[in-house]
Amino acid sequence: MAKVRLGVIGIGNMGTTHIKNITDGQVQDMELTAVTDCSPERRAWAAEFLGAHFPVFADENELIQSGGIDAVLIAVPHYQHPMIAIEAFKAGLHVLCEKPSGVYTKQVREMNDAAAKSGKIFAIMFNQRTNSCFRKMHELVSGGSLGAVMRTSWIITNWFRTEAYYASGDWRGTWEGEGGGVLLNQCPHQLDLFQWICGMPRHVRAFCHNGKWHNIEVEDDVTAYLEYPNGATGTFITSTGEFPGTNRFEISLEKGKLVNEDGNEVLLHRLNTSQREFCKTSSEGFGRPECTVEKLQIENSNPQHTGVMQAFAGRILRGEPLIAEGHEGINGLILSNAMHLSSWLDKTVEIPFDEDLFLAELNKRRAASKTKPAAARCST
Amino acid sequence: MAKVRLGVIGIGNMGTTHIKNITDGQVQDMELTAVTDCSPERRAWAAEFLGAHFPVFADENELIQSGGIDAVLIAVPHYQHPMIAIEAFKAGLHVLCEKPSGVYTKQVREMNDAAAKSGKIFAIMFNQRTNSCFRKMHELVSGGSLGAVMRTSWIITNWFRTEAYYASGDWRGTWEGEGGGVLLNQCPHQLDLFQWICGMPRHVRAFCHNGKWHNIEVEDDVTAYLEYPNGATGTFITSTGEFPGTNRFEISLEKGKLVNEDGNEVLLHRLNTSQREFCKTSSEGFGRPECTVEKLQIENSNPQHTGVMQAFAGRILRGEPLIAEGHEGINGLILSNAMHLSSWLDKTVEIPFDEDLFLAELNKRRAASKTKPAAARCST
Numbered sequence: 078m079a080k081v082r083l084g085v086i087g088i089g090n091m092g093t094t095h096i097k098n099i100t101d102g103q104v105q106d107m108e109l110t111a112v113t114d115c116s117p118e119r120r121a122w123a124a125e126f127l128g129a130h131f132p133v134f135a136d137e138n139e140l141i142q143s144g145g146i147d148a149v150l151i152a153v154p155h156y157q158h159p160m161i162a163i164e165a166f167k168a169g170l171h172v173l174c175e176k177p178s179g180v181y182t183k184q185v186r187e188m189n190d191a192a193a194k195s196g197k198i199f200a201i202m203f204n205q206r207t208n209s210c211f212r213k214m215h216e217l218v219s220g221g222s223l224g225a226v227m228r229t230s231w232i233i234t235n236w237f238r239t240e241a242y243y244a245s246g247d248w249r250g251t252w253e254g255e256g257g258g259v260l261l262n263q264c265p266h267q268l269d270l271f272q273w274i275c276g277m278p279r280h281v282r283a284f285c286h287n288g289k290w291h292n293i294e295v296e297d298d299v300t301a302y303l304e305y306p307n308g309a310t311g312t313f314i315t316s317t318g319e320f321p322g323t324n325r326f327e328i329s330l331e332k333g334k335l336v337n338e339d340g341n342e343v344l345l346h347r348l349n350t351s352q353r354e355f356c357k358t359s360s361e362g363f364g365r366p367e368c369t370v371e372k373l374q375i376e377n378s379n380p381q382h383t384g385v386m387q388a389f390a391g392r393i394l395r396g397e398p399l400i401a402e403g404h405e406g407i408n409g410l411i412l413s414n415a416m417h418l419s420s421w422l423d424k425t426v427e428i429p430f431d432e433d434l435f436l437a438e439l440n441k442r443r444a445a446s447k448t449k450p451a452a453a454r455c456s457t
Numbered sequence: 458m459a460k461v462r463l464g465v466i467g468i469g470n471m472g473t474t475h476i477k478n479i480t481d482g483q484v485q486d487m488e489l490t491a492v493t494d495c496s497p498e499r500r501a502w503a504a505e506f507l508g509a510h511f512p513v514f515a516d517e518n519e520l521i522q523s524g525g526i527d528a529v530l531i532a533v534p535h536y537q538h539p540m541i542a543i544e545a546f547k548a549g550l551h552v553l554c555e556k557p558s559g560v561y562t563k564q565v566r567e568m569n570d571a572a573a574k575s576g577k578i579f580a581i582m583f584n585q586r587t588n589s590c591f592r593k594m595h596e597l598v599s600g601g602s603l604g605a606v607m608r609t610s611w612i613i614t615n616w617f618r619t620e621a622y623y624a625s626g627d628w629r630g631t632w633e634g635e636g637g638g639v640l641l642n643q644c645p646h647q648l649d650l651f652q653w654i655c656g657m658p659r660h661v662r663a664f665c666h667n668g669k670w671h672n673i674e675v676e677d678d679v680t681a682y683l684e685y686p687n688g689a690t691g692t693f694i695t696s697t698g699e700f701p702g703t704n705r706f707e708i709s710l711e712k713g714k715l716v717n718e719d720g721n722e723v724l725l726h727r728l729n730t731s732q733r734e735f736c737k738t739s740s741e742g743f744g745r746p747e748c749t750v751e752k753l754q755i756e757n758s759n760p761q762h763t764g765v766m767q768a769f770a771g772r773i774l775r776g777e778p779l780i781a782e783g784h785e786g787i788n789g790l791i792l793s794n795a796m797h798l799s800s801w802l803d804k805t806v807e808i809p810f811d812e813d814l815f816l817a818e819l820n821k822r823r824a825a826s827k828t829k830p831a832a833a834r835c836s837t
Contacts, residue, residue: 227698227699228614228694228696228699230612230694232610232707234608234709237732237736237745238736238742238743239735239736239737239739239741239742239743239744240736240737240739241739241740241741241742241744242742242743243742245742282662282664284662284682284684284690286688286690289688290733290736291736298690300682300690300692302664302680302682304664308666308669310664310666310678310680312680312692312694314608314610314692316608318607318736319607319608319709319732320728320732320735320745320746320748321714321726321728321745321748322709322714323707323709323714323716325705327612327703329614329699329702329703334701334702334703336703346701348700352617352699352700353670355619355700356617356618356619356620356670356671356698357619357620359619359620359621360621361619361621362618362619362621362622362623362625363618363619363622364619364621365617365700365701366700368700368701
């Protein structure tokens with residue numbers, strides 16, 4: 078195989094961007110060989126853009142069974158990600174899935190199992206992992222030279238959206254259409270990076286406010302408190318109702334502190350000793366360990382989506398590393414599901430949580446949703 | 458009266474500082490005419506420092522009844538503040554009380570009632586209100602030009618203290634000695650400023666961790682989530698176990714955002730319109746109001762303790778404004794009591810809360826405290 082032959086499933090905002098990136102030659106090892114969308118208008122756009130003889134399918138199963146592709150990129154509404162991925166794995170295809178990996182972890186586990194069983198390559202579009210700020214934070218924390226995490230804080234409130242945004246599609250801001258609000262639509266990248274860099278908490282207490290700033294069913298304002306297995310605590314705060322908002326991610330560790338402002342600058346405070354040790358052994362009540370501060374050198378290049386796609390092709394062709402393994406997509410979703418469930422039950426939720434209970438609670442909200450399932454299926 | 462004749466009650470760390478400030482002539486309208494402390498060593502220091510004929514009392518009631526003073530400054534352990542203030546008001550004296558105003562709101566209400574009944578001047582040592590950063594934030598928020606508060610966040614984790622600090626007095630870090638940890642000892646200023654600038658929340662959900670970083674009875678790590686009467690949310694995060702820690706106070710409002718870093722710099726983001734209005738009326742999903750950013754001009758002068766004392770004397774002599782009215786001391790204590798109670802009961806606490814329940818819960822912890830009441834009475 079000289080290049081990976083890719084079929085794009087879903088020609089909405091993201092699908093269109095991916096199609097253009099490939100046809101522009103921005104993903105060296107990939108060629109576009111098929112697309113599909115349930116919408117006749119979008120298929121007409123694709124036929125116009127890709128030429129009259131290009132394979133444009135009305136149904137993703139036709140594309141999957143077409144024989145002209147090695148891999149699919151799934152860019153349809155959130156609920157359908159696992160189901161379509163499972164079909165693709167069954168057909169022996171590699172899968173690159175848009176975020177979030179799904180709406181509820183139960184369906185994502187089935188997808189992960191299908192991926193493992195198939196032996197095919199499974200990747201997820203966590204394009205913010207290509208940002209060298211976050212890569213450096215991941216390396217510094219997981220490398221261990223800063224010691225254990227003591228506290229985390231991410232204030233990510235710069236997702237301002239107007240009423241017009243939510244009014245732009247019937248499915249937007251609904252339980253049946255999106256399966257959640259800011260946690261499912263805007264925050265999957267941050268939730269993934271949060272767990273990738275800081276690890277998973279053992280329990281979560283969240284306060285989600287539905288339709289607080291907008292006329293929507295789902296949450297547009299969240300404050301979550303987390304506790305980690307080692308006793309560290311953390312907060313995650315987000316909103317689509319605030320302008321200018323803030324993007325500030327801070328991690329306190331035994332031997333330092335990392336502060337990332339706006340995703341493009343990282344300050345590293347490094348102590349000359351473990352503060353836990355210093356706290357116990359210093360003879361001075363107001364003593365302090367020595368601390369140096371440096372601004373980390375950040376690489377300008379950030380390939381984002383095309384970087385994820387090229388890495389996916391590189392894995393298929395040559396066994397190279399992925400940007401994000403597909404099965405890791407469940408972690409950020411566990412965080413957002415736990416935040417939803419905590420807020421719905423008005424109590425602290427242990428991780429792992431009761432996934433059947435989560436689904437039952439979600440389905441109550443879907444049943445009352447103004448969006449109907451048929452409309453939700455063809456929506457992005 | 459040419460100058461206010463002041464009696465200082467308690468010659469510990471703070472009392473000593475106040476005595477030196479007055480004898481140095483740093484409080485123009487005040488003269489020191491008596492001091493008292495239960496500790497013979499401290500009385501010996503005072504006799505040495507102030508001269509053999511200076512009135513040094515072994516008991517605060519002797520000082521209060523001595524006839525040689527117009528006002529008292531109370532700088533003894535937290536629990537005794539209200540009781541001594543009430544005695545002073547009964548004796549017709551003006552009162553300047555160190556923070557916190559007490560340990561539990563029930564006793565502070567009695568003090569506030571006694572103050573009101575006496576008609577005497579009652580002030581509290583909130584010396585951080587003289588910092589022009591906080592004054593400007595107070596003016597901007599209460600002035601209304603930035604619209605209603607939408608979210609608050611104060612991360613105040615730069616209170617690093619070693620084990621040696623807590624080991625320096627038997628009473629330190631105990632329920633009987635201090636009545637709390639970081640919330641009672643380190644944070645009264647921030648809790649006062651928080652409510653002074655942002656108003657009081659209607660309920661609080663807090664997660665206090667006792668002895669998490671130190672071998673102490675009380676909390677040294679707190680995360681609190683707040684909801685305000687208008688629906689705004691907030692967080693308050695503090696610790697004495699983290700270095701270098703952070704001091705970052707952010708307020709999002711309908712027409713702007715304020716960010717105070719390290720108590721000495723304020724960034725003001727000002728919108729050209731209410732974002733709530735913009736959100737509702739913009740035709741663009743990703744539209745944003747115009748926003749300008751400026752660094753506020755901050756005055757260098759910050760008189761701190763002597764500013765509070767001079768204002769107190771100015772009120773007594775000439776009816777001038779106080780830096781902080783004594784009865785306002787209860788607000789920050791309501792916040793800290795509510796945070797403690799929420800954590801003890803493991804649930805959200807409405808404000809006002811059940812003050813008898815708080816005291817019963819506190820007394821359980823005092824009864825189990827390693828510090829005994831007698832030791833606690835003569836401790837700072």
